[in-house]
Amino acid sequence: MNSIDLIVRGGTIYAADGHYRADIAVKDERIVAIGHAELFPRARTEVDATGLCVLPGLWHTHCHFREPGHTDKEDFTSGTRAAAAGGITFCIDMTNNTPHPSTLEDFQMKLGIAREKACVDFGLYGAGLYPDQIGKLAGAGAIGIKVFNTRHIKEVYPYISELGVLNHGLLYEIYEAVADTGLICSVHHDDPDWCRRMTFREYINVGKTENRHYMEAYEKGYMYGHGMVAGLAASLYYADLAGVSLYVLHLGVMPPGAYEMIRHAKVELGQEVYAELEISTALMTRKQAEKVGPCTYVWAYSPETAWDSLESGVTDVIVGEHAPHTVAEMEPGWKDNFSVPLGITGAQEFIPLMLTQVNNGTLRLEDLVWYCSESPARIFGVYPRKGTISIDADADFTIVDMNRRKILTGADMYTKSRTTSWEGMEVTGMPVYTIVRGEVVMRDGQILAQPGFGRFLPGKAASGA
Amino acid sequence: MNSIDLIVRGGTIYAADGHYRADIAVKDERIVAIGHAELFPRARTEVDATGLCVLPGLWHTHCHFREPGHTDKEDFTSGTRAAAAGGITFCIDMTNNTPHPSTLEDFQMKLGIAREKACVDFGLYGAGLYPDQIGKLAGAGAIGIKVFNTRHIKEVYPYISELGVLNHGLLYEIYEAVADTGLICSVHHDDPDWCRRMTFREYINVGKTENRHYMEAYEKGYMYGHGMVAGLAASLYYADLAGVSLYVLHLGVMPPGAYEMIRHAKVELGQEVYAELEISTALMTRKQAEKVGPCTYVWAYSPETAWDSLESGVTDVIVGEHAPHTVAEMEPGWKDNFSVPLGITGAQEFIPLMLTQVNNGTLRLEDLVWYCSESPARIFGVYPRKGTISIDADADFTIVDMNRRKILTGADMYTKSRTTSWEGMEVTGMPVYTIVRGEVVMRDGQILAQPGFGRFLPGKAASGA
């Protein structure tokens, strides 16, 4: 047994609580030793990480890879290639597909596709719609249950409409069922009745529908800001009553009231609630949004509150949502932005954007390890299998060069549309190796893994963890 | 000008912050002097209050006098006679009438009736249903706007259904309109979708509908406990956003989560929100509820939390709801309690019940003055015209004998059904005089005022206060 597969040599290893110089030995997909490489046996492969930072494989917890049903927008191969290029070793895919994975059969069908096409490891949300299916989805390996407590105000986004759970009785029964599985329940909160009334009254009914009008409505919290907070308010109460662990999605596009509600529930009441902050919204400016044109979820209402939420314990996971559409779908938004679907790109851009913030001193690389690796791995119940560089953990590494500069541009993107919401922004700090279970899947922007290499990681209910 | 109408002699005068011995002189409906009666001119009438406690006239802020439309249950004369017998000098009437006072015309029609029939002074809520009518209702003298953010789960209570505002867009527009008037917006919160699903699933669909089943469902918070809290959660957020002063009804039949939400909003966030505690629920026991039979809102989920809310500043006003029905309407509840309307009696019993608590040491008579007189007078914007014994205030007094004992029983009740939810309970402490604007309207349980004596008190928007 004393030959090994991979040595990562010369790097600085990062954990959530510090960093140190050491080399890493990998065998049979797992980390088998950490220390001075001189002591290790020879390896099949060596990665020279001299001058680089070696992070536990980073997660992207909010991917819409659009398969099955909408592969014109994205698919598991294009999406996970973008992720790999962006330094991501593990993706969690959302549920607004056609058909949506709300039944055992549809979940398994989707899993079959993903297994054949993914280039990095992945987990799948089960779609929370039918209380009696929740247990089956958990048994089939769902990593969590996603609920759309929303509906598009003009119903132009039908595969979300189908998944919309607005009736609080139904929502509660889903919470009860998820509580029984021990999984977390991730919810996109909303209050479409309110948003609809406000936007129709002040915009749509009076013919103000252009991109710039939409931006104005967004700024007022009509699309969808305040509605999301009101939805959250009731949901927090029901989640607590049902005993489910609530995982709040889309913090970042919610007004400050949402942060306070979560803080109150977590810190003062001791409720088990987690929050996923779309931290990239704190970097999106109105100017950038207007430049790239039709879009929906855009900038943070209060970037300061967003950043503060890292300090205050409100935020548990950070991400830059990846929700791509075709150019053709988005283009009409210049004239009627109220009728285009929700979208932004992020799988490939998220980590470079964050590394830039690390260089700016906004957060530390250790924080990135916490929010994008250890913390989600703990919340989703797969730590220390993933989420850490330690003995017997999966050999997933994101190796970054903190000095490399790049300008984000559509031509470099692996997402199907070859566009980016971050067009033209310069980043400092780039992932240079993405290593999954000991295999280099990305080196210097080149994807080396084949579709199907990525492996499905079942949630804790299925794995018995 | 130096003759006077009334002297109240020999009593101890109570304010919210203390008490003292003094006599009171009244002229032209107002208090004109407080001091030693020897100094006053002779009066047409004298009330000997020796050994008695003289409180500023107590309010009942939650009356359903059922007129127009449901005078088989109650009317303004029977209702205000019950109130006068119970030591109440001022009543606020709710809006679930037929027709309901949601338009200027219907409000004025109702006001016309009330003016002819009331025996004590009164204010009227306008019904919040049409945003464009709110300003008119305020102009016509509404003392506040009442919103039913509820619907009966079986729709057997149609005049509530008509008033139900569940759409949050509409609710918000009502809040905007009320904010413009400066009045408070009083809301009965609920989440009927949730309550309906829970009760149908576990009770109605499986044929468990008897009174005892209902009590079980009530105890679980299905009817309507938890739904009310969830409704409150979203409402607090929208009220703050709209800048309206929210007045939360029915605290007392809401689980402890409601108190915490209100505390958080008031104390930590500084939101302008008030709470009316149905304190009588803290005295209602399951045994008493089962004895008197079909009923709906009954006991406090946590009497301790209810009492604590006086200390903690959560509660601003206390009351014992008065929502009578006919015996014929309630009787089927023995078999199907889910199909009977919401009801309890309280106008005549509330003050005696509270005086008994004062004798028990649970609260002080000064507290009763605060919660039932000064505080509501301030919140509804008519202080110091009412709510205090001071110079130039209306000469409204509730004079109580703290030692008088009585057993509450239907035969003594002025409410039309001649029943009481408190049948058989012994009280210690009784109102012995109810004096409104210098006139004795009740003495030793006898009603001396004629219908029409009671005067309408317009809200602050109309009076320009």
Next chain:
Amino acid sequence: MNSIDLIVRGGTIYAADGHYRADIAVKDERIVAIGHAELFPRARTEVDATGLCVLPGLWHTHCHFREPGHTDKEDFTSGTRAAAAGGITFCIDMTNNTPHPSTLEDFQMKLGIAREKACVDFGLYGAGLYPDQIGKLAGAGAIGIKVFNTRHIKEVYPYISELGVLNHGLLYEIYEAVADTGLICSVHHDDPDWCRRMTFREYINVGKTENRHYMEAYEKGYMYGHGMVAGLAASLYYADLAGVSLYVLHLGVMPPGAYEMIRHAKVELGQEVYAELEISTALMTRKQAEKVGPCTYVWAYSPETAWDSLESGVTDVIVGEHAPHTVAEMEPGWKDNFSVPLGITGAQEFIPLMLTQVNNGTLRLEDLVWYCSESPARIFGVYPRKGTISIDADADFTIVDMNRRKILTGADMYTKSRTTSWEGMEVTGMPVYTIVRGEVVMRDGQILAQPGFGRFLPGKAASGA
């Protein structure tokens, strides 16, 4: 009994929680009626308060009238005349006399003098020095026990040195003894070891002793800022342990840490602790202090914190300390300010300064009533005998003209030195009548009462209240 002594007619009566128009009838030193004067019998005297504000008699809780022993600085007649001129109806005198009222004999001797010379009513602190004398002082009518937990850093102020209680064992025994009496224990906190070391090291030892150096040392909290907070820190703990009600003196010349300590003790720990804010320090500027020359306690370290302490509940009583010295004693301070005694004037200036702030909108007249009348009367246990305009209360009134302007200047002062720390400041709002137990003791700045009119008010331990 139906003739009366005094009517105050036409004024607006102020209480801590509001104001109203009414007239007042007085007989035998007490208020016998409030109302419309037309109803009252004729009176021996009438005061026309038309256009004026009638406040319950205002207190000055921190007077050093210097008698016995230092009557070159002040005496009970000059001091109480200054107070009467300043709208004060009740004074509390401090204890650093020669001899000091630390024994029953010396307390009674001092009381004998005060009774013959005072022009307004007064209370006397007993000096806390000998635990076994505390009970006797309380029995003789001390209104509270004053402790000097301090010593002058150069011991140039011998009558304070004698009273200095720095040993915490002794301090604690005094607290135990005061707790037994039920009186409050008022403490001037300090830590002279610290202050001495800092000032000697950086100022006195290096020859920097002029007025301007002192101001610098004051600004750094060496004289005596931080030392006072450290003294308070231990004292709060011992007071709680001994079960005594601590009344913290000199808030205003203590750094912000003191406010936070008091807030923490009061609000979070529920300790019975009160604070007297020298609010005038928030108005004293460095420029004014330099202009009037040698002084000691001067400006507030953080005026904002001082004002905020009214909102936050930290402060219970406000005052402008009156601690006069002779010009000859203070003059050497230009050269050696570290060797002059603690001093400032305030008895006559305090209320005009505060009325000016009311006119500026910084506080309301109702607040002044609370902090200078009702609140101290409650804390010192003599409410509602004093501290309120209500039936049977002492007929003490401070009647103010909110529009009268005046420039404060030494020539107008009744204090012996005919100087004022507030020289040259313009005030808007002046007391125009000071009425004590129905007698006008000051009218338009003229003192009408004779020495000996002022009556001693024993504390609650002696009066059995």
Next chain:
Amino acid sequence: MNSIDLIVRGGTIYAADGHYRADIAVKDERIVAIGHAELFPRARTEVDATGLCVLPGLWHTHCHFREPGHTDKEDFTSGTRAAAAGGITFCIDMTNNTPHPSTLEDFQMKLGIAREKACVDFGLYGAGLYPDQIGKLAGAGAIGIKVFNTRHIKEVYPYISELGVLNHGLLYEIYEAVADTGLICSVHHDDPDWCRRMTFREYINVGKTENRHYMEAYEKGYMYGHGMVAGLAASLYYADLAGVSLYVLHLGVMPPGAYEMIRHAKVELGQEVYAELEISTALMTRKQAEKVGPCTYVWAYSPETAWDSLESGVTDVIVGEHAPHTVAEMEPGWKDNFSVPLGITGAQEFIPLMLTQVNNGTLRLEDLVWYCSESPARIFGVYPRKGTISIDADADFTIVDMNRRKILTGADMYTKSRTTSWEGMEVTGMPVYTIVRGEVVMRDGQILAQPGFGRFLPGKAASGA
């Protein structure tokens, strides 16, 4: 370079945030690899840790090894042998020696002795007494500065008296000087004036001096409970003002007020303050104290508060003080316990006592790693050199058998007196190997290291960390 010195094989490695199975390779005193031993080169020595728990070397932060000056009580060899037997790899020695290490010369003299006699690694406090020596002590390697803000009430403990800093001016100057070094300032707080007065008044002056009387005085907080809290109150304020990091000693023998003060300072005010909890006091019972006879610091006033302080973040380091004396010194305490010095044993017993609590479920082994290794290493500025099992850290390990039982008894103790305060107590969980920089210094209770093996670890000011 590919031969190694030691392999620890088969154990479970514990960190503060979790544990995992792995082997450890050591070379040149440091950890060079962690992983599967099959991959490592052969080692000179192997330790079979199968079934055992491998912790980073545990610290004892509160040792009184009594040298120089009092070697009849203990010396560096006997003390560190006790520590090694108790699973301790690193000791911090206190300063009440003769002479005391308060000057550079005396510090260096002490260091010379310790270097020749210690069997485990150690740090030395510098004695805080002369402000101008603090910088020199830091430069010579002091790991922190220890201040005795105390004095024995009967001065029978002269080497403490000499070190007593009660004058707050001096205390503050020491704080200023320590702040300049960046070291922490560890303080034994007290208020001997208070303690003296209370104990003399109620015990010593009335002839009640026996051991049982002392216990009674202790229970009342006279010896020294409440005095310590009062000392802390002022010290916290001055430490904050001076900008020094305060490290509070002796939590555990302080009443609950001390915990609240620290919580308030740390959590609410954000002050940099640390607390060392003598957790063993939470296990000491009055019965045990009476059994072992004369002693001084004994049981926790509130064991519940002590344990809660781990949850609440008040406590940063736990320890069981080691302060031995000769039997002859303590024996007179049966008759006069107020005249014996402060003492208890703990170096050898502390870890077994804590492992017993881990087995009881009171805390986790991970918590022990935090409070006795990682946390002190961070606070004293030598992390990650010590305090963690990670690459390039010192190879210090405490290897424990959680199932081994033992009865603590004097005969097994290495302390000079061969006694233990814990006589007769049964423990479950024993250290079986103590390994310092790769050398096994204790195995199964046998000490294998020679005096002089233990190495001095200079503090961060000297090491430039």
